[in-house]
Amino acid sequence: MSPKPILSAFRQALSEAWAGGAGALLPLGFFAGAAVLVPLGIGTEPGMLRAVGPGILWVSLALSSLVTLERIFQSDVEDGTLDLWLQAGAPVSAIAAAKTFAHWLTAGLPLALMSPVLALMFQAEASLSLLTGALIYGLGGLAFFFWGGVGAALSATVRRGGLLIALIALPLYVPTAIFGSMAMRGAAFGDTAPLLLAASTLFALAAAPFAMAAALRLAAD
Amino acid sequence: MLSATNLGILRGERVLFEGVSLSVAPGEAVILRGANGAGKTTLLRILAGLTRPEAGNVTREATHHWIGHREGLKPHETPRTHLKLWGQAWGAEADIDAVLREMGLSRPADVAGRYLSAGQKRRTALARLMLDNRAIWLLDEPFTALDTEGRDQLLAMVARHRQSGGAVIAAVHGDAGFAASREMGL
Amino acid sequence: MGMLSAFANPHRFLALSNWLAPLFYGVGAAMIAWGLWQGLWVVPKDDYQGGDIMRVMFIHVPAAWLAMASYSGMAAASFIWFIWRHELADIAAKAIAPLGAVWTALCLATGSIWGKPTWGTWWQWDDARMMSVLFLFFLFLGYMALRAAMDSRQKAARAGAILAMVGALNVPLIKFSVDMFTSLHQDASVITVDGPKMAAVYLWPLMMSGLGHMLLFGGLVMTLMRAEIWTRRAARQRARLLAGA
Numbered sequence: 001m002s003p004k005p006i007l008s009a010f011r012q013a014l015s016e017a018w019a020g021g022a023g024a025l026l027p028l029g030f031f032a033g034a035a036v037l038v039p040l041g042i043g044t045e046p047g048m049l050r051a052v053g054p055g056i057l058w059v060s061l062a063l064s065s066l067v068t069l070e071r072i073f074q075s076d077v078e079d080g081t082l083d084l085w086l087q088a089g090a091p092v093s094a095i096a097a098a099k100t101f102a103h104w105l106t107a108g109l110p111l112a113l114m115s116p117v118l119a120l121m122f123q124a125e126a127s128l129s130l131l132t133g134a135l136i137y138g139l140g141g142l143a144f145f146f147w148g149g150v151g152a153a154l155s156a157t158v159r160r161g162g163l164l165i166a167l168i169a170l171p172l173y174v175p176t177a178i179f180g181s182m183a184m185r186g187a188a189f190g191d192t193a194p195l196l197l198a199a200s201t202l203f204a205l206a207a208a209p210f211a212m213a214a215a216l217r218l219a220a221d
Numbered sequence: 222m223l224s225a226t227n228l229g230i231l232r233g234e235r236v237l238f239e240g241v242s243l244s245v246a247p248g249e250a251v252i253l254r255g256a257n258g259a260g261k262t263t264l265l266r267i268l269a270g271l272t273r274p275e276a277g278n279v280t281r282e283a284t285h286h287w288i289g290h291r292e293g294l295k296p297h298e299t300p301r302t303h304l305k306l307w308g309q310a311w312g313a314e315a316d317i318d319a320v321l322r323e324m325g326l327s328r329p330a331d332v333a334g335r336y337l338s339a340g341q342k343r344r345t346a347l348a349r350l351m352l353d354n355r356a357i358w359l360l361d362e363p364f365t366a367l368d369t370e371g372r373d374q375l376l377a378m379v380a381r382h383r384q385s386g387g388a389v390i391a392a393v394h395g396d397a398g399f400a401a402s403r404e405m406g407l
Numbered sequence: 408m409g410m411l412s413a414f415a416n417p418h419r420f421l422a423l424s425n426w427l428a429p430l431f432y433g434v435g436a437a438m439i440a441w442g443l444w445q446g447l448w449v450v451p452k453d454d455y456q457g458g459d460i461m462r463v464m465f466i467h468v469p470a471a472w473l474a475m476a477s478y479s480g481m482a483a484a485s486f487i488w489f490i491w492r493h494e495l496a497d498i499a500a501k502a503i504a505p506l507g508a509v510w511t512a513l514c515l516a517t518g519s520i521w522g523k524p525t526w527g528t529w530w531q532w533d534d535a536r537m538m539s540v541l542f543l544f545f546l547f548l549g550y551m552a553l554r555a556a557m558d559s560r561q562k563a564a565r566a567g568a569i570l571a572m573v574g575a576l577n578v579p580l581i582k583f584s585v586d587m588f589t590s591l592h593q594d595a596s597v598i599t600v601d602g603p604k605m606a607a608v609y610l611w612p613l614m615m616s617g618l619g620h621m622l623l624f625g626g627l628v629m630t631l632m633r634a635e636i637w638t639r640r641a642a643r644q645r646a647r648l649l650a651g652a
Binding site: 002009012015020078081083084086087174221 | 250263266269270271272284285287289291292293294295296297298302306307309310311312
Binding site: 022155157164167171175178179211 | 542545551552556566572573580581585587588649
């Protein structure tokens with residue numbers, strides 16, 4: 001087995017994401033838009049915004065991962081690329097993982113990098129912990145994208161699969177959302193919460209590709 | 222080179238076909254015939270390992286190329302980037318420019334897939350056959366959308382492939398244009 | 408025809424469930440009736456558990472048991488189908504899903520009704536069990552929606568099996584994370600019906616009711632499976648007739 005097909009899958013996914021019109025800007029816009037709607041809905045009292053800000057960002061991150069995931073495998077089914085990847089001579093799980101990781105790089109990581117800005121808008125103090133926060137959003141986002149990828153692969157042949165992905169992925173997002181928001185609140189839990197978040201992300205990285213592989217074989221069948 | 226025994230498959234509760242066996246030896250070409258919906262594509266997909274049959278099994282003793290209905294070309298890919306990508310994925314060292322020239326794709330070589338005509342997309346897919354030397358070609362309606370020139374080009378490729386000991390299994394409507402070792406009706 | 412008969416012929420299941428399902432219904436209903444009669448009228452109320460409202464326990468707790476058990480059963484059936492491709496296992500998984508969702512919803516509803524007077528709210532985010540059961544409910548919904556979206560029964564079986572196994576893999580983690588989440592702001596749970604510390608006077612009606620629910624559930628699973636078997640046979644018959652025409 002050679003790693004070449006895996007690298008090629010990664011490259012293709014990256015170029016596809018960048019070529020898809022606005023590239024990383026679209027998920028960013030969605031993320032920011034969803035987050036910014038909240039103060040308009042619940043009011044602008046600074047103390048309250050500071051309290052709910054991290055949670056809002058988690059919800060926005062989860063939502064934007066779901067919205068952008070819909071097409072990653074569906075387009076492969078429609079244009080016949082999936083058939084080629086399944087016959088590329090590399091484990092399908094590795095191909096799926098490479099594609100999902102590329103997708104996270106273009107649609108997930110930018111959100112994490114932008115989180116400090118949004119956190120400031122939610123009245124957070126400017127401090128180094130905003131950067132720690134970005135790291136935590138990045139880590140949690142990775143788990144979101146991998147579990148969401150399972151939903152995306154399972155509904156790759158379903159028209160209007162987006163709603164289905166959300167329903168499938170929602171319960172799988174729970175541990176990440178919980179550990180992630182605990183990690184954000186930091187001090188109360190010491191180091192446990194970030195470690196738990198890292199562990200659950202590792203679990204997603206280890207388990208989800210196999211489910212995606214089985215689902216993609218089904219989508220091609 | 223490739224043999225399949227007693228293949229059977231259901232679609233829903235409908236038996237699409239059963240008891241289908243076929244084999245192909247070096248230099249041979251098998252043409253699959255059948256009305257629309259008879260299961261030619263499904264049979265080819267089973268032979269390629271994409272679809273799992275309900276009964277029977279397939280043995281492939283060599284690597285294969287797959288040309289399906291859908292070209293496998295992304296809207297943002299140009300013929301050149303497409304062939305480069307798959308050349309890299311397969312570890313093939315073909316000269317991309319030469320392949321493009323031979324397939325008559327030199328002019329649209331850098332045009333994104335979404336702007337290519339159906340025939341140009343088809344040629345791009347067929348160009349993959351030249352990237353990597355693989356003994357078995359599985360072709361599903363390979364002549365679709367090709368003009369006369371493209372058709373002659375594909376026929377020449379098939380002839381060369383067979384002369385050098387390759388095998389072809391193709392689903393074709395109408396005149397295949399090449400002498401088949403066997404025709405198989407579904 | 409050779410290929411059609413290659414599929415596991417669930418003759419024996421049909422013969423067995425033909426008398427077993429009614430038996431389960433009868434005995435189950437009797438046990439539930441006895442458990443409810445004892446629970447609602449005979450046993451004394453427990454003021455520490457909220458007074459008379461605690462009697463909802465005799466439905467709530469069996470429903471909670473079945474919510475967990477039915478997902479495990481569905482995941483196990485999916486696993487069996489995925490490995491051995493025994494059609495009956497897929498039929499079982501498909502039959503369990505809607506019933507599991509109903510009992511899970513019953514558990515949530517009764518928990519909420521019990522919660523209102525004791526917690527003072529219909530929904531207590533800090534109760535780990537309610538949260539876990541809620542996510543279980545979503546897992547059932549996702550499973551059913553995914554199956555329904557597939558265009559053939561074979562694909563529905565494969566997709567469902569993959570999702571049920573992914574879900575089963577995640578259930579412990581979900582449960583652990585929810586426990587962690589709720590332990591932040593909560594003292595010991597108001598409702599303590601778990602385990603042997605409960606008074607013996609409640610234990611018997613609860614056990615009987617629980618067993619009755621299991622039998623009823625089992626009977627319903629069998630009936631749904633029978634219906635599915637006959638539906639698939641009818642579809643096969645129809646396909647055969649169409650092919651012959």
